[in-house]
Amino acid sequence: MQSAIKNIQHATLDLLTDRIGRITDYREANKILYGLSGINSFFRHQEDFSTMLEFLKPSYVVCEGSDRREYGDYQTPPELSDSIWLHLKAEGISPDVIIEPTFGKGSFIISSLKYFQEIRKIYGIEIHEPYYWQTKFAILELFIHGSLINKPDIYLYHDNIFKFDFKEITASSEDGDILILGNPPWVTNSELGSLNSGNLPEKSNLKSLNGLDAITGKGNFDICEYVILMMLKSFPKCKGHLAMLTKNSVIRNLIYDLPSMKYGIGSMTAFKIDAKKYFNAAVEASLFKCSLDGNDKDISCRCKVSSFISPQSIKNTFGWVNGKFVSDTVLYEHNKKYDGVSPFIWRQGIKHDCSNVMELEMLPNSKYRNGFGQETDIEDELIYGLIKSSDLNSPVITQLRKYVIVTQRMIGESTTYIEYKFPKLHQYLTENKHHFDQRKSSIYKNKPLFSIFGVGEYSFKPYKVAISGLYKRSTFSLILPVNGKPLMLDDTCYHLGFDNITETVFVWAILNSVHVQELLAAITFLDAKRPYTKDVLMRLDINQVACDMTYEEIAAQIESLDKAMLVNVNENKWITFREQFTNVKDKEGDQPSLFACQKGVGV
Ligand SMILES: C[S@@+](CC[C@H](N)C(=O)[O-])C[C@H]1O[C@@H](n2cnc3c(N)ncnc32)[C@H](O)[C@@H]1O
CATH class of the missing domain: 3.40.50.150 (Vaccinia Virus protein VP39)
Structure with missing residues (x-):
């Protein structure tokens, strides 16, 4: 068809652009062409018509060079x-x-x-x-x-x-x-x-x-x-x-x-x-x-x-x-009660800008293969399961596709210990040092060799609740440890980390409740490159939502997400969960918990 189109006269092309250039359905175009020429089913299917439309596109639509x-x-x-x-x-x-x-x-x-x-x-x-x-x-x-x-x-x-x-x-x-x-x-x-x-x-x-x-x-x-x-x-x-x-x-x-x-x-x-x-x-x-x-x-x-x-x-x-920037003012009016300050600090996942070296797949022989397709035999200790945005596609994450090397437990920590504790890993990293040297971001300048970002004690919490920053999906996934090791998230994701599964399940259920989901719909812009950001997530007043939910509601929410998780909760645990955070400091001490519904303190 393309070679035939090239021989069509300009005047005919102009006419076609005028008559069918703005139509999207080939059947509608066929009706017009039938009226003009009597030919039935001029385009056999949508694909024929799409090829024609591509050709009719004026060159000025395309960015020129x-x-x-x-x-x-x-x-x-x-x-x-x-x-x-x-x-x-x-x-x-x-x-x-x-x-x-x-x-x-x-x-x-x-x-x-x-x-x-x-x-x-x-x-x-x-x-x-x-x-x-x-x-x-x-x-x-x-x-x-x-x-x-x-x-x-x-x-x-x-x-x-x-x-x-x-x-x-x-x-x-x-x-x-x-x-x-x-x-x-x-x-x-x-x-x-x-x-x-x-x-x-x-x-x-x-x-x-x-x-x-x-x-x-x-x-x-x-x-x-x-x-x-x-x-x-x-x-x-x-x-x-x-x-x-x-x-x-x-x-x-x-x-x-x-x-x-x-x-x-x-x-x-x-x-x-x-x-x-x-x-x-x-x-x-x-x-x-x-x-x-x-x-x-x-x-x-x-x-x-x-x-x-x-x-x-x-x-x-x-x-x-009222001083808050929102994407839907009407929806926001119904849910603004929950727009406050999160009692937990949301964290972005690990950033390393060296995925071909740092991200691995596990082979059937339990060895690892890096992004360059090279097989490598390194110690397991610093290797953790890795969850990326595309993995956050179900309420509970049980499947692992990737692994990541975590060289530090906190930002700026010395990495010299790797040489004597994990010699094979050290050799692997050293062989690939030139890839680390090519990292452009200024955050890696004057930092220890093989440094990473978005890491802290929170990264090693066994239980997590996470969301992708990039996807339109507003639901939160529960991340459980695999083989006793916590899973890591990459820097396209945001997460909260916990030591205790009950607490995690409650927070996960609250975040997936209609209250939070509607608030998110009212304050996020889904056409943004990153609809969910730390700023947005820090606005989710989890404790206020908890105050407004009964145990029956929270149990029903958990059941709708993953029935198996109900074994981790009961009414007494819910009451304790709501009480225990009153005025307790965040474990890292950098922000006090604002969980105060038992005292009727509004946030
Ligand atoms: C998105 S195009 C749109 C052109 C035109 N307004 C239209 O609607 O078709 C942007 C135009 O801005 C022109 N442009 C870019 N930088 C400019 C500048 N500093 N001063 C004047 N024109 C500029 C480009 O050459 C280009 O023609």
């Missing part, structure tokens, strides 16, 4: 910019000044000329010169061949937005109704770092992050966010709207920062779009729309979530509720 990566180049297809304009029109937005901060091939500018008659001025900036010219010619052709009546003054600048001086545009726009519109670059500052690119504003730390946040990843955000912030700062007194296509994570960050940043924006809505279809990008993205009128400022700092397909139906609202 690796050298454009630093410019976050994902051009908006005209069909999308057209429907965004029509959508804005339906929402009653009728600007007389348009500002497109990074106009690319000009989709938004061209759509605005096609659909809006009231526009007086259009301003656009673009760094890539070929796009700058392409947009100019496209506008020219539109006027030569089209039947456009309105001819606004158009100012296009080939410039770097981060160096551009908006003062003149701001001054000439203050009395107008403006629309800041576009699709700023899709690239993060850490990607720019690895590309050695300087496509950043001079004051790149716009959000005044500290060094630790920069290391932990909180400092990694999209250039698009910079662009939106710049626009909000450049047009503080203007009336009108901002409508930007961007990743959902960018919108979340904006709303998160609203209380402290005071941008004076209101009526915020995120209309989800199909980023895979329009940009061939595996991210969740939306059209973020807000009003710019300072008087209409939304002090609640909340954003409605809808979809571009059915904009009138509001799926949920996220943002701030």
